[in-house]
Amino acid sequence: MSMDSSHILSITTFIYALASVFYIGSFSFKKQVLAKAGFWVIVLGFLGNTTGILLRWVESYQMGYGHAPFSNMYESLVFFSWTVAVLYIFVELKYKERSIGVFVSPLIFLAIAYASFASGVGDKISPLIPALKSNWLIAHVISCFLGYAGFALAFGFSFIYFFKPRDSNTSSVFSRLPSLEMLDELTYQMIVFGFLFLTIGIITGAVWANSAWGKYWSWDPKETWSLITWFVYAIFLHLRLMRGWHGAKLAMVSILGFAAVLFTYFGVNYLLSGLHSYG
Amino acid sequence: MFFCSVRLTVYTLVLLATTSIIGTIVLQNGPPHQYVKLYGTGFYNLIKVLNLDDMYHAWWFLFLLLLLCINIIVCSIERLSLTWKTIFPEKVRFNRDRFRSLKNREIFTTDKEFDLLSNECRGILSKKVGRVLYEETEKGCVLYAEKGRWTRLGVYVVHASILLLVVGALIGAMFGFKANLRLDEGARADTVFTTRTRMPVKLPFSIQCNEFEVRFYDTGAPEEFRSNLTIIENGQESFTKDIRVNHPLRYKGINIFQASYGTIAPDNALFEIVDNATQKSITKKLKIGEQVTLPGDAGIFKFEGFGPNFKFRGHNLGGTFFGKVTLKEQKGFQVALPTKFPTFDKMRKGEFSFIVKKFDQRYYTGLQVTKDPGIWFVYTGFILMILGCWITFFISHQSYFIEMEKSDQNVTSVLVSGKANRNNYGMMFKIKKIVTILKDK
Numbered sequence A: 001m002s003m004d005s006s007h008i009l010s011i012t013t014f015i016y017a018l019a020s021v022f023y024i025g026s027f028s029f030k031k032q033v034l035a036k037a038g039f040w041v042i043v044l045g046f047l048g049n050t051t052g053i054l055l056r057w058v059e060s061y062q063m064g065y066g067h068a069p070f071s072n073m074y075e076s077l078v079f080f081s082w083t084v085a086v087l088y089i090f091v092e093l094k095y096k097e098r099s100i101g102v103f104v105s106p107l108i109f110l111a112i113a114y115a116s117f118a119s120g121v122g123d124k125i126s127p128l129i130p131a132l133k134s135n136w137l138i139a140h141v142i143s144c145f146l147g148y149a150g151f152a153l154a155f156g157f158s159f160i161y162f163f164k165p166r167d168s169n170t171s172s173v174f175s176r177l178p179s180l181e182m183l184d185e186l187t188y189q190m191i192v193f194g195f196l197f198l199t200i201g202i203i204t205g206a207v208w209a210n211s212a213w214g215k216y217w218s219w220d221p222k223e224t225w226s227l228i229t230w231f232v233y234a235i236f237l238h239l240r241l242m243r244g245w246h247g248a249k250l251a252m253v254s255i256l257g258f259a260a261v262l263f264t265y266f267g268v269n270y271l272l273s274g275l276h277s278y279g
Numbered sequence B: 001m002f003f004c005s006v007r008l009t010v011y012t013l014v015l016l017a018t019t020s021i022i023g024t025i026v027l028q029n030g031p032p033h034q035y036v037k038l039y040g041t042g043f044y045n046l047i048k049v050l051n052l053d054d055m056y057h058a059w060w061f062l063f064l065l066l067l068l069c070i071n072i073i074v075c076s077i078e079r080l081s082l083t084w085k086t087i088f089p090e091k092v093r094f095n096r097d098r099f100r101s102l103k104n105r106e107i108f109t110t111d112k113e114f115d116l117l118s119n120e121c122r123g124i125l126s127k128k129v130g131r132v133l134y135e136e137t138e139k140g141c142v143l144y145a146e147k148g149r150w151t152r153l154g155v156y157v158v159h160a161s162i163l164l165l166v167v168g169a170l171i172g173a174m175f176g177f178k179a180n181l182r183l184d185e186g187a188r189a190d191t192v193f194t195t196r197t198r199m200p201v202k203l204p205f206s207i208q209c210n211e212f213e214v215r216f217y218d219t220g221a222p223e224e225f226r227s228n229l230t231i232i233e234n235g236q237e238s239f240t241k242d243i244r245v246n247h248p249l250r251y252k253g254i255n256i257f258q259a260s261y262g263t264i265a266p267d268n269a270l271f272e273i274v275d276n277a278t279q280k281s282i283t284k285k286l287k288i289g290e291q292v293t294l295p296g297d298a299g300i301f302k303f304e305g306f307g308p309n310f311k312f313r314g315h316n317l318g319g320t321f322f323g324k325v326t327l328k329e330q331k332g333f334q335v336a337l338p339t340k341f342p343t344f345d346k347m348r349k350g351e352f353s354f355i356v357k358k359f360d361q362r363y364y365t366g367l368q369v370t371k372d373p374g375i376w377f378v379y380t381g382f383i384l385m386i387l388g389c390w391i392t393f394f395i396s397h398q399s400y401f402i403e404m405e406k407s408d409q410n411v412t413s414v415l416v417s418g419k420a421n422r423n424n425y426g427m428m429f430k431i432k433k434i435v436t437i438l439k440d441k
């Protein structure tokens, strides 16, 4: 049997699992070398992830459907892992903080694992309905998911905030984690990144809707929930300007924001009805 | 002041976010009886009072948006007059003591010749940052350069873009419309009916649908809808154009979108009637209401009509022709001839089998016709919002400061520091880089 994209993506899932194991191991046994290995494993997984997505794109052309691989829940989850991985690799290289991978790598793994193993998430390549055939779709999906990736990382960093011991002299495994100040900064940078791309995502979606249906906004549940998410992060940005809002309190808002992201992504599909067929 | 507080902004945004949830849970724009069925009479009265059945247009929701706009306007005016002086100062000044004590600061000593070093510093700053201010001090000199003062305007651009969006939406709601139009192939219309209120709107031209075509994938899912439309003005054909989903026709401020389609019930068909005993058959084209004599003069068959959905033992067999068979000296009965199953009537095992050999499938095209004069405000708002966010988040107002002091024995001590109005953390890298270059040369 030849390698098809689903195959490569299953292997990628295991690579990401391995990366998580390395990061968690490094964290538990206080071994930097494990985190270093984890990083290279994530890079490897990212390469597999990229190959899988590109191959799937080619396969869809071979089947005569010819569309970008962003059209159903499976493809979107795979792409979500990809965006979080890219952004994480960038952040680790830029900020040189290895230990932060401990909460982010499992996130990357969980998304792609859910795509591969959850029942009801099919990996079949199917044709696009006419409304989805638009270059705006590609722009819309890529920017929304870059936004989600930013928020996912922000969530990871906010989460660490609550594990980090306040007393820096303890010998707890958690004292390796970056300083609270650094976590604050990282969270903010990720939210700013996510906010910009969510904004672009909502806007490209609106432009697309206007070219397909003549209406740039129709208060469809998915649209509304992405707007709610956008409001939550706008609230975050403004709270930060007010006295007394930093640290743990702001980290809570970031976590709340990510809950809104998850609801926009999954909850709307399963609990509410509307135009969008997936995240 | 009340209208110029970020606290009010936060409260308004929290209210907008939480109330927006309601509209995703409570059915929107449904018929009254459905609300009574879903929520009961008591809740229905509450829903009516608060307009929860159309909550994104409810007075209190619009009031929240208005509050947000007033908040932005008042706040921007008040702050802009203050920050304008920061953004466009008459003269750029800097406070030496402040830069000497910044957190982002590096100090090193070097035995390079003083003037050479000073020229290097000036070179780096003017290349990386911008115009360099130079001042002599008792023991040496200080250099200062800055860039990106204008980026402090980014936030105002973001907030202005929100106002543009609201204005654009308002103009669209007041002077635009959104309507549906169903056109049979060959038909023509110049009046459309708005989606929400069913009010007639007369267009400045007529639309004629010449042809509609739908293509399917082998999975049965639709691949593409296409309508061939002709625009007619003052009784003259202006032009003809194909529209597809995502490829609308825009003319004179009016947009015509391919939205849906459907089949028109055929009013004639070619029938074949087979005598099952002799296998003899006749074929005859009939219009609705016409009839034909059965082979061997055994009775008559009358074409009664066509229905889009035929339910048979719990299955929907789709579009189906209906006819009435009356055999001599017997009571008539109805036969159903689903278009998808040509041999369906054979299974009845009657004296005669009826088959539809051929019919013309005609379609109607479902068009959405819209006009939105506010769209250019909205699109400008979109662009400004992205630009404003980009500027605000990723470009900052950065100031760099270098101080050189001659100590004894031809040694110069150098202090490099800098600050930025955002991402101050990233500044540290930039300072370190300058220091590396200075040490290297």
Ligand code: HEM
Pocket (backbone or CB within 6 Å): A234, A237, A238, A241, B003, B004, B005, B006, B009, B068, B069, B071, B072, B075, B076, B155, B158, B159, B162, B389, B392
């Ligand atoms: C949906 C509505 C709004 C959005 C998306 C929005 C967006 C933003 C953004 C992105 C920033 C920059 C935050 C940062 O630097 O981290 C900001 C700052 C700010 N916003 Fe808003 N804003 C909104 C509404 C408002 C309103 C109604 C006010 C009214 C007072 C307001 C007042 C401010 C102020 C005072 C700042 C700080 C400016 C500074 O740093 O000098 N915002 N806003």
